[in-house]
Amino acid sequence: MIDALKNIFNVPDLRKRVFYTLGLLAVYRVGGHIYVPGVNAAALTRWFSTQGGNLFGMFDLFAGGNFKKFTIFALGIMPYISASIILQLLTVIWPYLEKLSKEGEVGRKKITQYTRYGTVLLSVVQSLGIAFWLQKAVSPQVGVPIAPDGWGFRLMTVLTLTTGTAFIMWLGEQISERGIGNGISLIIYAGIIVGLPNAILSTWTQISDGQLNPIGLVALLGLMSGVIAGIVLVERAQRKIPIQYARRVVGRRVYGGASTYLPLRVNTGGVIPVIFASSILAIPQTLLQLGAFQQYRFFQVFHQQIEYSMPFYNLLYFAMIIFFCFFYTSIIFNPMDTADNMKKYGGFIPGIRPGKRTAEYIDRILTRITFGGAIYLGIISLLPVFLISGLRLHLLWPPAVGNFFDRILPVDFIKEGLNVRFYFGGTSLLIVVGVAMDTVQQIEAQLIMRHYEGFLKGTRIRGRRG
Secondary structure, X not given: OHHHHHHHHHOHHHHHHHHHHHHHHHHHHHHOOOEOOOOOHHHHHHHHOOOOOOHHHHHHHHOOOHHHHOXXXXXXXXXXXXXXXXXXXXXXXXXXXXXXXXXXXXXXXXXXXXXXXXXXXXHHHHHHHHHHHHHHOEOOOOOOEOOOOOHHHHHHHHHHHHHHHHHHHHHHHHHXXXXXXXXXXXXXXXXXXXXXXXXXXXXXXXXXXXXXXXXXXXXXXXXXXXXXXXXXXXXXXXXXXXXXXXXXXXXXXXXXXXEEEEEEEOOOOOOHHHHHHHHHHHHHHXXXXXXXHHOOHHHHHHHHHOOXXXXXXXXXXXXXXXXXXXXXXXXXXXXXXXXXHHHHOOEEOOOOOOOXXXXXXXXXXXXXHHXXXXXXXXXXXXXXXXXXXXXXXXXXXXXXXXXXXXXXXXXXXXXXXXOOOOOOOHHHHHHHHHHHHHHHHHHHHHHHHOOOOOXXXXXXXXXXXX
């Protein structure tokens, strides 16, 4: 490992790429301390202290904490992610985009251009909505307005946040082109990992105050290591379907006759199903906080039951993750197209007839491994909820059901959790581990290409796409 790190700086081109990446990430972090003019930052911080697990918390995660502080990067890279997902969905239903996606590099550049336009459009709409919301929001307890009224503040907010998002998008593209790793993923990674020191300090404070004993800390560190190992194992896991290409003669040349395989990832959708599930659940959580809904008893109870970490919320969250795993996989991978391409070039799966039978065979295998990947994503996403607040089955509605679970659950930590403020799972850990694997794999590929040893002697590190 140490020798591999030394080799990184022995290769001039690789050293330049690493320093270029670190420099642009530093620029991103500096921008996270430049506030949008006109916003009462203290009042906004007090307002955010009353929020938890809703749509704003989801935005703040991908904005690297900038949304909570309302800096020039408050929108983060979320508009770009949303535009990319929308373009992927439209590719399936819009023949023009489907044709572009099959035109190679030229089509890819055109879709990238449309994604940029969509990012700017979404940024304008979101920033204008945020400006209206800030002008109506009032800091709790103190009652201080968060932002001044008038179109001057709204236009300044739209201009600042849209420019910030476009600049982040440019940073990500520059990192991908001239640096090392995927720029957009590394920006999200940097925004999440910057909270690691505070998490460690919070855990140390819990130990000092006696809330967490040393034995419990060792057990939690072991659990965290096991979770990370499980994420690495599943993210690298593939189901390899053997493919044989028939030998054919074209002119005086012989083509085919080779054996290869079709790799199907266990977690094909990556972290996208978790993002979809969290975003959709966050919408009713945010809307039900409006005064128009709070005056009705039904909406009050429903809002309480779908709050973050409540049993009904966990059940819906888990079910939506499974649904979106299958939904997103069906969009980005078409077994019929794969079977047609194999048949076109003389490929076949041994024992399976080419064409429709091959598509059905691939679809059957993909369904099985996607189900396993969906269960894995659901468990990883709900693990931090269990550690922090437990199952909370005793709070179910109606009260008779909650009292029943309160009597039959003997252990308090099952009901109330361990009150651990360190994030041991969920979207954050999935992104951090996945991006780290991809980046290390790219660095190792650069080293091996230049005849240097990789990070692990005698083996090759594979990222999620490797």
